[in-house]
Amino acid sequence: MIRHFDMIAYHNRLRRLRPEQKTLFSFLLLLNTMVGSRGTHLFIIFWLAIWTIGYAGVSWKVYVKTLGMVILFLLISWPILLISLDSWHISVNRGNIPAAIDVSLRSIAAWSCLFFLLVTTPFPELLYVLKKLKIPSVMIELLFFMYRFIFVFEQAAEELYTAMKARNGGSHWRHGAMLIFQLWQKVWGAYHALLLALRARGFSDELVYIQNETGGVWSKRYIVEAIAGMGVLIWMR
Known part of the structure; x- marks a missing residue:
């Protein structure tokens, strides 16, 4: 599965974009995920699904399969949030259901941001941006x-x-x-x-590797769309 994601990162429709543009876009959305509301999370999930499947050309089967694994992992954690143990009595705290839903939506929205970056940006280019x-x-x-x-x-x-x-x-x-x-x-x-x-090979304290300048272009269309989407997110907050 990991090798399949790596192959997609090298062969997707957004491959020609600058890695800085995709990284900045993903992390700005991730920041909105951390401070946003439930509506913000739903918007980010839906919007990034369009970017990942529609713009990047990632197979919807791969997207749905990976999303299903994330949802399954979150559902496994629900009993910890909903079930209470008090004097050997087990009860379901229904008041925690909204909190469990909020945590799940925030987690899925954060996963959407990182998954978009994973399948559109090769890892060496991401290291280049971090450098x-x-x-x-x-x-x-x-x-x-x-x-x-x-x-x-x-x-x-x-x-x-x-x-x-x-x-x-x-x-x-x-x-x-x-x-x-x-x-x-x-x-x-x-x-x-x-x-x-x-x-x-003479390794001392720091790993030195050759990093060439990455190619790619800054897409004005995607920049305008990203700014418009960020405006919608700010308005929703």
């Missing part, structure tokens, strides 16, 4: 390593799962524990190999 914003190098390096090992983790998990199924691996909990242990060993081996490679 231009003078973000501390240690944070950029941590993001780089996280990005690297997400792919290592996903590939290792797929290979081990396929190998277990090919050997008639069952569904017993011991097989799952064995898979997790082997996965940890494989990821740790990849980390150790990367560490040795960095030391062999």
